[in-house]
Amino acid sequence: AQSVTQPDIHITVSEGASLELRCNYSYGATPYLFWYVQSPGQGLQLLLKYFSGDTLVQGIKGFEAEFKRSQSSFNLRKPSVHWSDAAEYFCAILNTGGFKTIFGAGTRLFVKA
Amino acid sequence: DTAVSQTPKYLVTQMGNDKSIKCEQNLGHDTMYWYKQDSKKFLKIMFSYNNKELIINETVPNRFSPKSPDKAHLNLHINSLELGDSAVYFCASCPVGGQVTGELFFGEGSRLTVL
Incomplete structure (x- = not known):
């Protein structure tokens, strides 16, 4: 079964x-992968996704991700973090049938001045 | 206009009560979902409907009953509420079950507190 692990609870x-x-x-096969962001009190928003092709994908808000x-x-990844990036970040995978997105446990990002 | 809207945003109730959460999407998507987010932020899929047909039921207690009157609406009714039902419930939608874009569009969540 597909699964996603986010090793860091917070950063x-x-x-x-x-x-x-x-x-x-x-x-086992080529996965469909996603990163979502959740700001406090909000729903999740898609940052970027990987389906196939170029392994370095660009997303919104200056984020990028690399499929290896x-x-x-x-x-x-993000080269320069802004205070507004403080949020919960979820990695996710789409299951084989294409109807179920499975989320990792999330990583909480804190940004200090 | 809000793309995926849920009501109510907050719900506080006593154990044993019955409550409903409503969800509407104006994106023209075929597939809608209910996810449960617990206090540790873990997101678990509960149900999915594709064009009013139930396609995913993730071993959720039968106290939870989803209903989709049309493909733009997906409601969640919960009977005999228990303390463990306290969570944030998210509605989400997706075009054609994710096979086209894979992107889920989320509502802002409905925070349920059972006392």
Whole structure:
């Protein structure tokens, strides 16, 4: 069965510093992978997705993610974090049938001044 | 206009009561979902409807009954509420079951507190 692991429960970075959030997946074939962001009191919003092709995908708000099949990873990156990026970030995978999105446990990002 | 809207946003009730949460999407999507987010932010899928037909039922207690009167609406009724039902419930929609874009569009959530 497909699954997603986010090893870090929370991460703190300084404003202006770079960010990398880790995501590992378990799936036999080429996965459909996503990163979502949840601001406090809000629903989730899609940041970016990977279906196939170029393994480096660009998303909204200056985020990017790199798909690495050899490491079963899909890490999220941002070169310079802004205070407004403080939120919960979820990595997710779409199941084989295409109807069920399975989420990781989330990583809470704190941004310090 | 809000794309996926849920009501109510907050719900506080006593154990044993019955309550409903409503969801509407104006995106023209075929597929709608209910997710439960617990206090540790873990998101678990509960149900999915594709064009009014139930396609996913994730071993949710039968106290939970979803209803989809049309493809733009998906409601969740909960009978005999228990303390463990306290959570944030998210409605989401997706075009054609995710096979086209895969993107889920979420409502803002309905926070249910059972006392």
